[in-house]
Amino acid sequence: MxxxxxxxxxxxxxxxxxxxxxxxxxxxxxxxxxxxxxxxxxxxxxxxxxxxxxxxxxxxxxxxxxxxxxxxxxxxxxxxxxxxPLIPDGKEGALARQWLIAALNSVEPYAMQWAIARFFDKDEAAAARFEKSLRGRLSLLQDALADRDWLTGSSFTVADLLMADILRAPAANGLLDDLPKLAEYLERATSRPxxxxxxxxxxxxxxxxxxxxxxxxx
Ligand SMILES: N[C@@H](CCC(=O)N[C@@H](CS)C(=O)NCC(=O)O)C(=O)O
Structure with a gap:
């Protein structure tokens, strides 16, 4: 315990x-x-x-x-x-750590610079520029997820928890509207009890x- x-x-x-x-x-x-x-x-x-x-x-x-x-x-x-179970044993655990770091290092910075420009600085030109690069990242993420339910395969891991949390603000502002697989992924994660x-x-x-x-x- x-x-x-x-x-x-x-x-x-x-x-x-x-x-x-x-x-x-x-x-x-x-x-x-x-x-x-x-x-x-x-x-x-x-x-x-x-x-x-x-x-x-x-x-x-x-x-x-x-x-x-x-x-x-x-x-x-x-x-x-x-x-x-949030970090499975063996290979899937290594992949979960990889995707957690990808969420922090390769996705969140794009989401943050967009959010700072749009909501804190209220700088429309910068927000539009950062939105474009964020949309590019999100599209690549959707491609990488392909047809899997979760980032590492069939089980929900700590990487999904973090990635989904990072996706929530872009999703709430329509940035997943043209990325249905990523939107479904986020919905799968955030509908967990x-x-x-x-x-x-x-x-x-x-x-x-x-x-x-x-x-x-x-
Ligand atoms: N990289 C840090 C970022 C933490 C962070 O940005 N926290 C925000 C709240 S979500 C905060 O404390 N903001 C106040 C500030 O930066 O002064 C982490 O993931 O823990």
Whole structure:
């Protein structure tokens, strides 16, 4: 029986970030493997030294597992998934690690530069340029997936969890509309009960944070 772990996330984020803060990744993984967890928070508005001591860039998520404190959602996912069906044995496990790194290194940067230009900088010309390169990446990803259900073959792995999470924002903005196989892949991943539970808890956290903020300023 594994010990309970703690995910650290922010104490509040603006509404546009609800659903997308990366604590959803360890939440989802923990739901998949049936491990319970606690949530604690760090202040988002005035970041504290204790936060930077655990996450040098002042970001979330951070995981605490016994006396181990880990940052980087990819490293956290690998840590949680090792020894569970999220990383199968042998060759398929190597492929799962490969695809997890591909998600982080070969897909997420394209999604991030598009999201930053479009939603943070509101720079339409840059957003259009980055959207074009993101669409190119997504199309290649769909080709690579071919007719498989999951990236490594027939079983859902930690790589699918991460890749699907990265695809959610582009999909919500229509970028998968002309990529039906990738859209079906995302739907397959996010219709898993573990994702539904993780997302419900993630959203409940932000709604409680909003209510607390409103009460404090009343
Ligand atoms: N590469 C990091 C990125 C973490 C990240 O961007 N976290 C966002 C929330 S989803 C954050 O903390 N943003 C606040 C900031 O960068 O100051 C990871 O995957 O853990």
């Amino acid at each position: 594994s010990a309970k772990v703690t995910i650290t996330t922010f104490d509040w984020v603006p509404e546009f970030a609800h659903g997308y803060v990366r604590d959803i990744r360890p939440r989802w993984a923990l739901e998949e493997i049936g491990r319970s967890y606690d949530i604690d928070t760090v202040p988002v508005q005035e970041k504290i030294p204790e936060h930077f001591a655990r996450q040098p860039f002042g970001q979330v998520p951070i995981l605490k597992d016994g006396d181990l404190s880990l940052f980087e959602s990819g490293a956290i996912l690998l840590h949680l998934a090792e020894g569970t 573990a994702f539904t539970r993780a997302m419900a808890d993630h959203m409940a956290h932000w709604h409680a944070a909003d209510a607390k903020k409103a009460a404090a300023s009343a």
